[in-house]
Amino acid sequence: MSKKAILISGTPGTGKTCLSLELGKKLSLNVLNIGDFAIKNNLIIEKDNNRDTLITKTKKIVPKLKKIILNSDKKLIIESHYADIIPTDLVDIIIILRTHPYILEKRLKMKNYSQEKINENVAAEILGICTNYALNKYPKNIIFELDTSEVKINEAVEILNRIITLRPDKYKFGFVNWMKDLEKNKDLEKYFR
Ligand SMILES: Nc1ncnc2c1ncn2[C@@H]1O[C@H](COP(=O)(O)OP(=O)(O)OP(=O)(O)O)[C@@H](O)[C@H]1O
Numbered sequence: 202m203s204k205k206a207i208l209i210s211g212t213p214g215t216g217k218t219c220l221s222l223e224l225g226k227k228l229s230l231n232v233l234n235i236g237d238f239a240i241k242n243n244l245i246i247e248k249d250n251n252r253d254t255l256i257t258k259t260k261k262i263v264p265k266l267k268k269i270i271l272n273s274d275k276k277l278i279i280e281s282h283y284a285d286i287i288p289t290d291l292v293d294i295i296i297i298l299r300t301h302p303y304i305l306e307k308r309l310k311m312k313n314y315s316q317e318k319i320n321e322n323v324a325a326e327i328l329g330i331c332t333n334y335a336l337n338k339y340p341k342n343i344i345f346e347l348d349t350s351e352v353k354i355n356e357a358v359e360i361l362n363r364i365i366t367l368r369p370d371k372y373k374f375g376f377v378n379w380m381k382d383l384e385k386n387k388d389l390e391k392y393f394r
């Protein structure tokens with residue numbers, strides 16, 4: 202059983218860390234955050250000051266993660282907005298968390314993001330970039346999306362558990378689309394300036 206990795210992906214602020222930790226507690230599974238792992242293992246190349254992001258040495262990190270996944274006696278929850286670096290043969294399922302742009306903006310404000318960084322991330326969410334990355338790498342039948350905008354944290358954890366065990370059609374990727382709402386309110390441009 203090599204397909205041990207449960208990947209939780211999504212734009213910053215969609216709830217990956219918060220929900221993965223709760224899910225890990227509920228299912229008694231370990232949770233690994235790729236960014237934290239890279240820092241602990243000195244696998245950061247540089248800090249990109251303009252974008253305020255850490256760039257990880259992907260080539261070095263993937264074999265290390267591979268080993269951890271293969272040596273894990275249980276499934277392992279891996280969360281990151283670039284969770285798609287994990288090789289396909291190790292991935293059981295990938296769930297991309299989605300959040301409505303207005304709510305995501307509020308959550309990122311709470312995290313003290315600059316307006317520029319908020320716009321950059323909200324634009325990425327509108328374009329569904331994390332879902333597209335997953336689609337470029339993994340078979341469609343293991344790609345799911347969960348909209349965390351309106352649900353409470355404990356409800357979201359219940360749904361994640363259901364997605365992992367039952368794989369319901371209603372959570373298969375492709376149902377989330379923020380464009381219509383933003384176009385209707387003429388708000389699309391504001392995030393793409
Ligand atoms: N339904 C929900 N699901 C997830 N998070 C929620 C929800 N409702 C509110 N929140 C809040 O949204 C925030 C999500 O932040 P979190 O750090 O988990 O996001 P993240 O995806 O890990 O971001 P980053 O990529 O920056 O690490 C938390 O403060 C959480 O309490």
Ligand SMILES: [Mg+2]
Nearest residue numbers: 216217218219
């Ligand atoms: Mg996080």
